[in-house]
Amino acid sequence: MRPLIAHRGPVHARPVAEPARLHRDPAPSRLTYRVQRLWLTPLFRALLRVGLPSFAVIASLLWYATDEARVHALQDQVAEIRREIEDRPEFRINVLSIEGASPAVTEEVRATLALDLPISSFDIDLAALRNRVEALPPVASASVRNAGGGTLSVEITERVPALIWQSRTGTALIDAEGNFVADIAARPPTEPLPMIAGQDADLAVAEALALFEAARPLGERLRGLVRVGERRWDIVLRDGPRILLPAEAPRAALDRVLVLHDVQQILDRDLVRIDLRNPGQLTVQLTAPAMETLELQRAGLVPVGDERG
Amino acid sequence: MNLLYQSQRAMRAKREEAMRRGVIAVLDIGTFKIACLVLRFDETDITPGDGIGAMAGQAGFRVIGASTTRSRGVKFGEIDTVQETERAIRTAVQGAQKMAQTRVDHVIVALSGARPRSYGLDGEITLQTGSVEDGDIASVLAACDVPDIGHGREVLHAQPVNFSLDHRTGLSDPRGHVGSRLSVDMHLLTIEAGAIETLLHCVKRCDLDLAGLASAPYVSGISSLVEDEQELGAACIDMGGGSTSLSIFMKRHMIFADTVRMGGDHVTSDISHGLQIPMPHAERIKARFGGVMATGLDDREIIELQSETGDWHHDRRSVSRSELIGVMRPRIEEILEETRARLDAAGFDHLPSQRIVLTGGASLLPGLDGLASRILGNQVRLGRPLRVQGLPQSACGPAFSACVGLALFAAHPQDEWWDFETPADRYPARSVKRAVRWFRDNW
Ligand SMILES: Nc1ncnc2c1ncn2[C@@H]1O[C@H](COP(=O)(O)OP(=O)(O)O)[C@@H](O)[C@H]1O
Ligand SMILES: [Mg+2]
Numbered sequence: 001m002r003p004l005i006a007h008r009g010p011v012h013a014r015p016v017a018e019p020a021r022l023h024r025d026p027a028p029s030r031l032t033y034r035v036q037r038l039w040l041t042p043l044f045r046a047l048l049r050v051g052l053p054s055f056a057v058i059a060s061l062l063w064y065a066t067d068e069a070r071v072h073a074l075q076d077q078v079a080e081i082r083r084e085i086e087d088r089p090e091f092r093i094n095v096l097s098i099e100g101a102s103p104a105v106t107e108e109v110r111a112t113l114a115l116d117l118p119i120s121s122f123d124i125d126l127a128a129l130r131n132r133v134e135a136l137p138p139v140a141s142a143s144v145r146n147a148g149g150g151t152l153s154v155e156i157t158e159r160v161p162a163l164i165w166q167s168r169t170g171t172a173l174i175d176a177e178g179n180f181v182a183d184i185a186a187r188p189p190t191e192p193l194p195m196i197a198g199q200d201a202d203l204a205v206a207e208a209l210a211l212f213e214a215a216r217p218l219g220e221r222l223r224g225l226v227r228v229g230e231r232r233w234d235i236v237l238r239d240g241p242r243i244l245l246p247a248e249a250p251r252a253a254l255d256r257v258l259v260l261h262d263v264q265q266i267l268d269r270d271l272v273r274i275d276l277r278n279p280g281q282l283t284v285q286l287t288a289p290a291m292e293t294l295e296l297q298r299a300g301l302v303p304v305g306d307e308r309g
Numbered sequence: 310m311n312l313l314y315q316s317q318r319a320m321r322a323k324r325e326e327a328m329r330r331g332v333i334a335v336l337d338i339g340t341f342k343i344a345c346l347v348l349r350f351d352e353t354d355i356t357p358g359d360g361i362g363a364m365a366g367q368a369g370f371r372v373i374g375a376s377t378t379r380s381r382g383v384k385f386g387e388i389d390t391v392q393e394t395e396r397a398i399r400t401a402v403q404g405a406q407k408m409a410q411t412r413v414d415h416v417i418v419a420l421s422g423a424r425p426r427s428y429g430l431d432g433e434i435t436l437q438t439g440s441v442e443d444g445d446i447a448s449v450l451a452a453c454d455v456p457d458i459g460h461g462r463e464v465l466h467a468q469p470v471n472f473s474l475d476h477r478t479g480l481s482d483p484r485g486h487v488g489s490r491l492s493v494d495m496h497l498l499t500i501e502a503g504a505i506e507t508l509l510h511c512v513k514r515c516d517l518d519l520a521g522l523a524s525a526p527y528v529s530g531i532s533s534l535v536e537d538e539q540e541l542g543a544a545c546i547d548m549g550g551g552s553t554s555l556s557i558f559m560k561r562h563m564i565f566a567d568t569v570r571m572g573g574d575h576v577t578s579d580i581s582h583g584l585q586i587p588m589p590h591a592e593r594i595k596a597r598f599g600g601v602m603a604t605g606l607d608d609r610e611i612i613e614l615q616s617e618t619g620d621w622h623h624d625r626r627s628v629s630r631s632e633l634i635g636v637m638r639p640r641i642e643e644i645l646e647e648t649r650a651r652l653d654a655a656g657f658d659h660l661p662s663q664r665i666v667l668t669g670g671a672s673l674l675p676g677l678d679g680l681a682s683r684i685l686g687n688q689v690r691l692g693r694p695l696r697v698q699g700l701p702q703s704a705c706g707p708a709f710s711a712c713v714g715l716a717l718f719a720a721h722p723q724d725e726w727w728d729f730e731t732p733a734d735r736y737p738a739r740s741v742k743r744a745v746r747w748f749r750d751n752w
Contacts, residue, residue: 033403
């Protein structure tokens with residue numbers, strides 16, 4: 001017989017109902033969907049990859065530059081580094097060598113350059129130095145270069161004094177182009193130089209030199225040339241008449257006088273001046289005794305041909 | 310009709326733009342799953358196709374992204390809950406985009422439901438010049454008498470299927486032929502306008518541009534019928550989740566399409582009802598043990614059932630496989646018989662060739678081909694989609710035939726009515742005709 005009470009067997013643990021899988025489908029939200037699409041846009045990616053870093057760099061640079069103090073510090077630092085490089089011995093100049101000038105001029109050039117040696121070659125402006133040296137009166141031209149080995153080489157061509165010029169302000173030496181070279185007291189000429197005088201005589205130096213050349217036969221007798229009225233020359237002799245040359249073709253006039261001298265010893269006569277200013281006409285002024293003698297001769301009191309008396 | 314003409318043209322323009330960009334997405338909105346493929350076209354090898362109009366031609370492409378997600382908010386192949394479907398589309402598109410590592414803006418969509426209806430149209434003109442020219446083709450298409458497609462319906466496909474010139478028929482391209490009367494047979498497929506509007510809304514909400522619309526039976530046929538089947542005549546039956554769609558092909562053109570509003574999900578819900586188990590479990594059992602032909606062996610195969618009611622006895626039941634098949638079979642027979650009825654209605658048995666290809670996820674049920682050949686005739690085979698370049702292994706099964714077909718359709722579009730320039734002088738004639746018809750219908 002079956003028992004009335006049902007035999008249930010071992011009591012099973014009631015299985016825990018699996019939590020109903022309420023799994024929602026993983027759909028992207030509209031926003032993530034759009035962001036992803038944007039991210040997959042090539043232009044946007046390029047912008048992000050190139051544009052963003054460059055923007056960041058520029059922005060940080062700008063932010064940095066807006067602070068004055070930082071900029072100054074940076075500038076100082078740069079200057080410092082620069083200084084350090086410039087001060088290295090390889091770039092330093094220790095010696096100044098000046099060549100081609102007399103000792104006096106050398107000293108003058110050295111003083112003009114006023115270099116505080118040793119100095120870095122970066123601090124030297126060769127062109128400016130050259131201009132400064134060439135501005136000196138005795139210097140005709142100069143070349144300034146870094147000769148290497150810490151030497152700054154200055155080569156100078158001096159002006160050669162050609163004439164002595166006496167003027168109201170003093171006596172100076174000038175070169176063949178009329179440039180001032182030096183005061184005669186500062187640099188006494190080693191050899192005798194022809195002398196000119198008068199205002200603006202230095203502007204007609206070439207003419208004067210030509211006249212001196214032509215007057216070479218006069219030798220020691222020639223004392224100098226005097227510029228008159230800023231347009232013509234007078235020749236002054238140590239003993240003898242003063243020769244007034246014309247403004248035009250003075251050399252021809254001088255030659256004429258010299259020819260006259262060769263033939264008639266005109267310069268040895270008792271004359272005060274020989275005036276050649278009028279072309280084609282030679283006028284002489286006699287000395288006072290000669291005038292007297294001439295008058296006596298005219299009166300027949302003194303025989304002609306014995307002027308020297 | 311003019312409005313449709315313009316909207317279809319706008320879609321064509323978008324598709325051309327996408328082709329120029331080289332990337333386009335295809336989206337198969339099924340009842341069971343939503344699949345998205347991203348295609349990249351190589352512009353270099355566009356070969357002229359055998360069609361006639363501007364769209365004919367084949368572009369080489371490869372699949373660079375693929376993603377599938379469970380479909381939500383879709384019933385009978387139609388969008389039912391817009392928000393849910395939109396989320397599902399987003400999931401699928403995002404996954405495919407991620408795999409492709411590129412963004413897609415244009416999408417071509419296939420719809421399986423929405424009560425498609427097929428019409429056969431014909432038009433005839435007398436040729437002015439002795440031979441057929443481009444303009445004549447447009448004229449003969451415009452001369453087709455459009456039937457009353459009903460209120461709230463839209464034309465989805467309008468494809469010239471056959472041209473005849475005098476006594477010659479079966480011309481695929483009549484241009485250059487000499488004759489006097491040109492006539493055309495056109496296949497017109499209409500679906501519910503509401504479905505298109507909902508779809509447009511969904512696509513727009515996903516920031517995508519709709520670059521084309523195709524009917525799922527059509528694109529399934531493209532991918533799973535082999536060439537001679539398409540040429541000689543065959544039917545493709547795509548057994549999906551919520552709908553079973555069928556299309557008949559002949560001479561490389563679809564000549565009929567329809568949908569049975571039943572599918573694999575109904576089988577699943579029958580299992581769920583019959584065996585009193587939850588739907589996810591029923592789906593699992595169907596895929597693992599399901600079948601349609603019971604043998605003696607199946608009586609001994611016991612299947613553990615699981616449910617979560619908390620009633621221990623209820624939750625620990627088991628059935629034999631024969632019982633499971635017994636639950637499933639009536640529904641499958643019903644689906645197949647309904648399909649047979651639709652095919653008969655279309656006059657499929659008058660076609661020279663009676664081949665039938667079964668595809669779609671539900672065709673994976675073991676033994677289905679045997680049952681189908683009993684109901685549909687003995688020329689039934691199971692079909693898989695064509696292999697296309699770059700398609701991942703997971704998307705090669707019959708469930709993806711619509712998806713792959715859509716990709717082929719994108720690369721090799723067929724000329725439709727709107728791809729031909731309507732001759733300007735036709736407009737007044739057509740409007741007069743329409744006025745006459747309106748007069749006749751209303752008085
Ligand atoms: N291995 C399988 N065996 C039986 N049925 C399957 C299998 N895989 C999928 N299915 C069924 O196929 C249907 C889905 O087919 P599918 O073509 O993907 O549908 P849809 O096109 O509507 O999304 C579902 O009902 C599913 O249960
Ligand atoms: Mg499908």
